[in-house]
Amino acid sequence: MNPVGRIGLIVTVTAVAIHFTGVAYAQADFEGIWNPQHPPRMGQPDPASVRLTPEGQAEYESYGPDKDPTLRCLMPGIPLGLVDPYPLEIVQQDHQILLLYEHFHQVRRIFMDGREAPDHWLPSIGGYSTGHWEGETLVVRTTLMSPDNYTWTNGFPYSGDEDAYVIERYRRDGDELTFTGEVHDPRYYEEPYVVNGRWNFAPDGEIWEYECIPEFGGIQ
């Protein structure tokens, strides 16, 4: 085989291998512990700017402290747990990215190997997350989230409908990790609910245990 043919064969074999393994090789290094440095209001939008549908408005107005899962020591899940005032550890593997939150020990698996949610996957508080790289930006799509959840702890609702989903975009600039999350929930929102987050790289950071005692939810 001549040199040109040999190079062509190598390229072809490599492309086929990547296609069949489905591994999306990391385009940026997010690995490590990140300390929260979120914008005001924990990165949530000004409540007055959120455009709820009439059904969403009714749900919002029916909210009470007894419905806040975190005050009952239940994991916030998604979308409620997209940002929180605690450190986050990120572990990057070829087939998945792990988001290990100190808050409630929440663990998220972002599958990067091209798989989709299996048919048997039931709606859950954290949903099912898949991701891909757009240049150096990690794009995560989460579906199958439980209707027993909220978008924010002030009562902004989340329907859990089949057509509802969340898109997250993470990007690293030096020692800063920024994030934008879009909650797409047409039953309750006229337009996507957008939240922003920011973390600082903390090579000496620590993830602490988060034991939670419901009697100290402190809502009365």
Next chain:
Amino acid sequence: MLFIGFSATAHHNGATYFDISTELEHSDATVVSYDLVNPHGRLVYVFMDDEGNEVEWRAELPSANNARRRGLGGDLFRPGDRLTALTGSPSRSGANFMRLTRVLFANGDVAQITGRNAGVVRAGTE
């Protein structure tokens, strides 16, 4: 009981459960109990109200993890401690309950409970 103006720093769900547009202050209180746990710490204290009756209040603190990272540890209060003044935002429920923002100890130390400058300032070091 004294109400004073307050410029709040948004923090998690505080405004949902507490009226952070205002603050109240309790003077000459005595600590009954203190638990620094997640999701929120809790201080129970008593003081004499304007009618001379002893009343018991509860105060919410940040989570144990966030408080400890700011130097507000589990030994911040002990039963029987005298507190010169406690400041916080009242619960929207109307209960004897507030979100604690600041404490002045009898020895002059000040504990800032919430906000980016949370921590203990020792008397004479400010």
